[in-house]
Amino acid sequence: MPEELPKTYNSTEVEDKIYKRWEDSGFFNPDNLPGERTEPYSIVLPPPNVTGILHMGSALMLAIEDVLIRYARMNNKKALWIPGTDSAAIATQARVEKDISKKESKNRHDLGREELLKRIDRFVEENKATILSQIRAMGASVDWSRYAYTMDGIRYRAVMAAFIRMYEEGLIYRGNRIVNWDPKGQTTISDDEIVYEERKTKLYTFRYSKDFPVSIATTRPETKVGDTAVAVHPDDARYKKYVGKEYDLEFAGVSIHIKIIADKSVDPEFGTGALGVTPAHSTIDWEIAERHDLSKKQVINEYGRMTVGGENLLDKKVTEAREFVVQWLKENGLLEKEEEIIQNISTAQRTGGIIEPLPKLQWFVNVTKKIHGRNKTLKDIMRDPVASGEIKIIPEHSTKTYFHWIDNLRDWCISRQIWFGHRVPIWYRDQEIKCSIEKPAGEGWEQDPDVLDTWFSSALWTFSTLGWPDQTNDLATYHPTTILETGYDILFFWVARMIMMSGFHLKQVPFKTVYLHGLVRDEKGRKISKSLGNNIDPLKMIGKYGADAVRMSLIIGTTAGTDSKLSEPKIRGYRNFSNKLWNIARFILMSIPDSTEFQKSLLTTEDQKLIDDLAVVSQDITKDMEEFRFYMAGEKIYHYIWHAFADKIIEESKVKLTSEDPAIKASAQRMLLEILVTCLKLLHPFMPFITEEIYSKLQIPDKQLLMVEKWPE
């Protein structure tokens, strides 16, 4: 006689127990999976920030990927899902620095590089457990034996190897160029780490001096002390006569030399049609200066302060300097117009600091250089597999966005002026430069102080997690990975760079399919943010309604590439569904008194038809799974279980179960059990805990864990 189930399903009691059972089985590791399995199926988990806490976005990612991997496992694949965590360089360092500043009133320079790194490591170690336990709480069936951290030893070797190979190929170079300087974070950032914000600002129209023949317009008068030219369009009749003339002027107490030049990049319609060229503090101006061989005078430093001028200017913040220069223009009768305009300003994604373009000597990845012996650039390597369909991006329209990004792509600035990260393996001695992990032989070598952009190491993730640069079995078996599932917001940061790195280092794509999910928003469609206080905490919801309910609420109603809205009532709805399923099982266990006898019973034609009907549903769901329509597969099984199985089949079976005719009764019992088992299998990838728990209560011969049972035909 089977034990009687409690009236309501208690997720908290079940979940820890079941997860432990799964882990103890060893089946998360594909090497231990039962049966003959030849076809590999692999996913790398986009590594969450090691010091972070689980938010609904990560919960969505874990839910979808677990659906994928469980489905693959039930389909007899060598299913591998590699877990990992990300060091999140700038974010983590900033966090630790803030703590230290608060508790000890010290900054990083007081501590020194080594001590700070020690503190960060300790902080990471202390916080790591949190995110890992949260991954477990979601039911994620990751192979913990292959856990990777972006800053661990194996990944360090991979990053070094990648850098050195690209340096030797000439793809990584050092260049003095205008870079995006974040004065708040005190580091350079890449073009992709810029967030544009619309702000009101003033556009000033003025002349450098009374004698200067041309007026110019600017939103940043303080930078004009760094001007070395005025550029006009070559066809602009108003200014033709001045082109080629040079002037020595005194501007706001600073001597400047201005040459009037003609350049096609100038828009004659904007402002006065004449552009004051500030080579050292504007990307466009830098390019103009390159074309016309102008000098590039830097007037602002890394702290956003002026480096020229008298006491009213020198060492002042740019905002103060701006006021002074405007005042000076007014006093000298040079200001002609002052108007409000809306401008897009560049801010740093991580710190919010306003970007100050500055010329700096930095390390770059060249994306337009032909690779030796391959007649391809890194841009080609990124574009080709997507264009040919070797990599499929879901939703498909993201492909356009992807190409658009590649078309506009410039060289990637990869050096950062922070301490936490993979240090640039470059050594200097006088005029010598060497690229190596270890300090070169001999005296006087100094290592480059910078570390690499965190996305540089992330870009290697599909193969660094498999042991590269060693030619491991895992690498041979599981790379290219089957599918990459991640948020559309990191298509450029991560997906594109992985395609680049894998294409260059392995001559392979990193994955065959990219599935992009959207943002999880609150019930009003707003972004989740601390200031709005609208965060729905996944762990709290798991505690209240169960991980299965949270998973279902995230997956259903979410299509690829679109943002989804989540609310507590939605989660509650799926908790109710858990309970419904629980009671279906309870009813069936109560109606089937004993063991395996009836499993050999003959089915009535009516009962057989019910089973055949389910087979149709099952095939339909399988098709949805194969075509990545998880939301639909989930909804269909939900609908079948509740409104077909429970509402109709079970209700109608009540008569059969009390029938005088033992054949009818036995047939009904067999039918109910078979349908239940099929439903549990179909639902398992979505709601793994409750299905596993119910399955464990059934008396079935040759039963294994549900997680490794065969997906219904």
Next chain:
RNA sequence: GCGCGGUUAGCUCAGUUGGUAGAGCAUCCGGCUUACAUCCGGAAGGUCGCAGGUUCAAGCCCUGCACCGCGCACCA
């Protein structure tokens, strides 16, 4: 400026190759029927953003427009 997506029931969203509009939640009515009140039975609710076009047939295809969101570029 270039591009992408969205606009379907009060709310959140489905609608896979064009074939009589769907789900959940909310609402209303009725039910403690011995699996489940975290439930059961029933009802109401939609000119599918607007305007044209193709078609025997359009939520779905084509053209234009509007509004919302997003990406990129510009940003003197």
